[in-house]
Amino acid sequence: MRKLIVSPSPHIHSKDSTRSLMADVLIALSPAMLVSVFFYGLQAIQMVLVGAVTCVAVEWLIQKYLQKVKPTINDLSAAVTGVLLALNLPPNSPWWLTIVGSIVAIGVAKLTFGGLGHNIFNPALVGRVFLLISFPVLMTDWSIPASWFINSTDAVTGATPLAAINEGLASGLSVKDILAQNPGLSYSNILFARAGGSVGEISGLALMLGFIYLLVRRVIRPHITISIWLTIAVVTGIFWLINPDVYTGPVFNLLTGGVLLGSIFMATDYVTSPMAAKGQIIYGIGIGLITVMIRYWGSYPEGVSFAILIMNAFTPLINKYIHPTRFGKEVRNG
Amino acid sequence: MRTFKIGGVHPHDKKIASDCPIEQFPIQSKAYLPLSQHIGAPAQAVVAVGDKVLVGQLIAQAGGFVSSPIHSSVSGTVSAIGPVKDFTGRAIPTITIDVEGDEWDPSIDRSPDIVRECALEPKEIIAKISAMGVVGLGGASFPTHVKLSPPPGKKAECLIINGAECEPYLTSDYRLLIEHPEEIVIGATIMMKALGVKRGYIAIEENKPEAIALLTKTAASYEGVEVVKLRKKYPQGGEKQLIDAVTGRRVPSMGLPIDAGAVVQNVGTSFAVYEAVQKNKPLFEGVVTVTGDCVKNRGNWLLRAGTPYQALLDSAGELPVGALKLISGGPMMGRTIVNPEGPTVKSTSALLVLTAEQTSRQKETGCIRCGKCIDACPMGLEPYLLNKLARLGRYDEMEALKIADCIECGCCLYSCPAYMPLLDNIRIAKAEVIKRIRARAVQK
Numbered sequence: 001m002r003k004l005i006v007s008p009s010p011h012i013h014s015k016d017s018t019r020s021l022m023a024d025v026l027i028a029l030s031p032a033m034l035v036s037v038f039f040y041g042l043q044a045i046q047m048v049l050v051g052a053v054t055c056v057a058v059e060w061l062i063q064k065y066l067q068k069v070k071p072t073i074n075d076l077s078a079a080v081t082g083v084l085l086a087l088n089l090p091p092n093s094p095w096w097l098t099i100v101g102s103i104v105a106i107g108v109a110k111l112t113f114g115g116l117g118h119n120i121f122n123p124a125l126v127g128r129v130f131l132l133i134s135f136p137v138l139m140t141d142w143s144i145p146a147s148w149f150i151n152s153t154d155a156v157t158g159a160t161p162l163a164a165i166n167e168g169l170a171s172g173l174s175v176k177d178i179l180a181q182n183p184g185l186s187y188s189n190i191l192f193a194r195a196g197g198s199v200g201e202i203s204g205l206a207l208m209l210g211f212i213y214l215l216v217r218r219v220i221r222p223h224i225t226i227s228i229w230l231t232i233a234v235v236t237g238i239f240w241l242i243n244p245d246v247y248t249g250p251v252f253n254l255l256t257g258g259v260l261l262g263s264i265f266m267a268t269d270y271v272t273s274p275m276a277a278k279g280q281i282i283y284g285i286g287i288g289l290i291t292v293m294i295r296y297w298g299s300y301p302e303g304v305s306f307a308i309l310i311m312n313a314f315t316p317l318i319n320k321y322i323h324p325t326r327f328g329k330e331v332r333n334g
Numbered sequence: 335m336r337t338f339k340i341g342g343v344h345p346h347d348k349k350i351a352s353d354c355p356i357e358q359f360p361i362q363s364k365a366y367l368p369l370s371q372h373i374g375a376p377a378q379a380v381v382a383v384g385d386k387v388l389v390g391q392l393i394a395q396a397g398g399f400v401s402s403p404i405h406s407s408v409s410g411t412v413s414a415i416g417p418v419k420d421f422t423g424r425a426i427p428t429i430t431i432d433v434e435g436d437e438w439d440p441s442i443d444r445s446p447d448i449v450r451e452c453a454l455e456p457k458e459i460i461a462k463i464s465a466m467g468v469v470g471l472g473g474a475s476f477p478t479h480v481k482l483s484p485p486p487g488k489k490a491e492c493l494i495i496n497g498a499e500c501e502p503y504l505t506s507d508y509r510l511l512i513e514h515p516e517e518i519v520i521g522a523t524i525m526m527k528a529l530g531v532k533r534g535y536i537a538i539e540e541n542k543p544e545a546i547a548l549l550t551k552t553a554a555s556y557e558g559v560e561v562v563k564l565r566k567k568y569p570q571g572g573e574k575q576l577i578d579a580v581t582g583r584r585v586p587s588m589g590l591p592i593d594a595g596a597v598v599q600n601v602g603t604s605f606a607v608y609e610a611v612q613k614n615k616p617l618f619e620g621v622v623t624v625t626g627d628c629v630k631n632r633g634n635w636l637l638r639a640g641t642p643y644q645a646l647l648d649s650a651g652e653l654p655v656g657a658l659k660l661i662s663g664g665p666m667m668g669r670t671i672v673n674p675e676g677p678t679v680k681s682t683s684a685l686l687v688l689t690a691e692q693t694s695r696q697k698e699t700g701c702i703r704c705g706k707c708i709d710a711c712p713m714g715l716e717p718y719l720l721n722k723l724a725r726l727g728r729y730d731e732m733e734a735l736k737i738a739d740c741i742e743c744g745c746c747l748y749s750c751p752a753y754m755p756l757l758d759n760i761r762i763a764k765a766e767v768i769k770r771i772r773a774r775a776v777q778k
Binding site: 002003004005006007008009010011012013014016017018020021072075077115116117221270271274275276277323324325326327328329 | 340343345502574578584585586587589653656657658659660661665666667668669670671672674686688690692693694695696699700701702703704705706708709711712713714715716718735736739742744745747748749751752753757758761
């Protein structure tokens with residue numbers, strides 16, 4: 001008689017796997033990677049490769065020799081962490097900086113907590129913040145590397161838009177004056193392609209393409225990203241209307257300082273963000289509020305990384321208390 | 335276009351058998367008729383070994399109110415009354431009949447004429463439906479007369495005929511809709527009369543445009559019957575989801591459709607009600623889809639209950655070598671066939687054949703907390719969490735998290751990228767939680 005397969009329903013599967021979802025994230029990052037290679041050439045390729053290879057190698061070594069478990073590098077999550085970390089570093093970073101960040105990201109932030117699915121904080125961001133605190137000079141060196149595209153002699157300023165604003169405000173200028181003095185800070189420049197800032201955030205448009213891809217492929221839902229944007233827009237909009245000389249406006253705040261990269265690719269990390277829609281909105285609002293607070297009143301010019309890490313810490317609490325909308329109200333018991 | 339609001343998934347609909355017209359399936363040499371082809375008390379045999387029976391003759395009477403009688407699907411001699419293994423491999427009391435010819439009970443109206451008028455009173459209609467052994471053909475086989483008799487204090491406001499057929503592959507409801515549209519509409523009006531409701535909806539998913547057009551035209555000459563076009567989304571045909579989609583009302587947690595003022599009946603049931611009330615024909619045959627990507631001879635068969643699944647499988651033509659999965663029903667909620675010699679019953683809707691490649695489960699890789707199970711769950715539950723608690727046996731917490739509301743649609747397991755056996759564990763834990771809730775209710 002013929003052999004029959006016996007298992008309970010459902011009998012078919014969507015064929016999504018952890019690996020296919022991670023591969024989709026890499027595909028979504030590719031426009032941003034291509035733009036960075038276009039601008040920074042070999043330097044960008046080197047950073048992304050070093051990040052990805054180090055993360056994968058660290059995961060393999062620790063799982064194989066320290067934890068003595070079957071390595072899970074095939075799920076591509078370590079590669080995603082490596083690429084994201086590299087894209088979040090300044091373009092002039094030395095190769096060893098990427099390696100140190102990768103070791104902290106995978107070794108400390110991911111595997112000590114139990115690996116994929118168990119880490120509380122976003123590994124790439126832990127790596128980045130570790131570097132920011134340990135190597136503040138390197139991590140705020142926004143000078144632009146020489147490449148075939150950018151002649152280093154006319155690379156006027158390397159400062160990020162937010163750093164320029166911070167310095168300008170400190171020296172008593174108004175936001176309007178600062179923007180007038182820095183023609184490179186126009187919105188169209190920031191949106192389409194602007195050197196300065198992290199490797200991955202040259203072009204807002206490239207990041208948006210990735211966002212659309214992730215939504216179309218149903219890899220992520222829009223709740224987290226959109227609620228971050230709306231919160232930042234509304235809060236900065238109010239302050240900007242009150243005093244445009246001291247406070248930067250909503251469009252400027254949305255397009256600078258890693259908001260796009262962070263809100264699309266870092267805040268939406270499955271493991272460290274809430275799972276139900278309502279929880280995701282609360283989480284996004286939290287990130288938006290903390291980002292604005294750090295920018296307006298903190299000593300760091302940007303704030304997305306810290307905001308995401310702080311809200312990561314609240315994720316277990318949000319998951320515990322915020323449940324999805326159940327079907328049908330309760331009217332009776334039993 | 336209307337649809338349910340929470341969760342759902344979009345598997346490929348694979349309606350590859352939709353062009354096969356309904357044909358009579360050859361009658362086999364033996365028919366096996368289990369005494370329990372419905373939810374509720376088993377029927378009690380009223381024939382003895384050696385008795386001659388006709389097609390449509392009563393062979394077992396209902397074992398209570400929530401029960402249903404069984405009628406013979408063939409003519410011949412009763413050769414055994416005793417345990418026979420069903421398709422799940424479990425031995426259940428069954429009447430076995432050796433087939434001789436095909437002689438019908440003369441009281442059954444076999445003419446093709448459509449009978450439009452129904453002069454019976456509501457109570458008489460329900461009694462007739464009960465006597466003809468009509469049960470729900472949407473999957474659960476709940477006796478239809480029970481659903482048409484709301485408990486005291488509850489009032490139905492509308493009837494919904496479920497033509498969503500949201501399960502991939504299945505096409506039996508679709509064929510019935512386009513081959514017998516008027517009978518289905520008449521069946522609906524009969525049930526509306528029985529319930530005393532003025533509004534009836536026939537809900538059909540958008541992937542069946544011919545059926546929507548045809549039924550809309552047919553229903554135009556019947557008062558109060560409206561065809562509703564629904565978006566293609568699984569599990570649109572789930573009772574609670576369908577009521578939400580059509581009326582916007584939500585059945586309360588642990589509640590019944592009647593709590594939202596609705597009674598839902600399947601397209602096949604509506605056709606069976608028409609035949610029972612207007613043609614005096616008991617429910618002993620129905621449309622069964624034989625399908626699958628690897629099946630050469632797909633078909634929609636008018637099949638007598640009690641036919642072994644093996645006969646359907648033999649009709650499928652040459653099948654690929656290697657292990658196969660045989661499913662009674664659709665790929666999302668259908669039940670796995672363990673014993674192909676087991677018989678079909680009156681509510682059987684399909685034999686689906688899947689290859690190992692299509693159906694094999696991957697090794698579980700660990701939850702990545704992506705939340706896809708939450709997005710997919712049409713009841714708004716948290717399958718990842720229930721799965722974890724189920725493995726730990728923490729039943730009180732699962733009860734608080736509404737595990738008893740799970741409809742076992744399979745959306746969570748279908749969409750899990752880590753291939754976690756979510757529904758497997760939830761199903762087992764749900765049974766235990768419901769047992770505990772019932773035990774508490776008895777204590778009070």
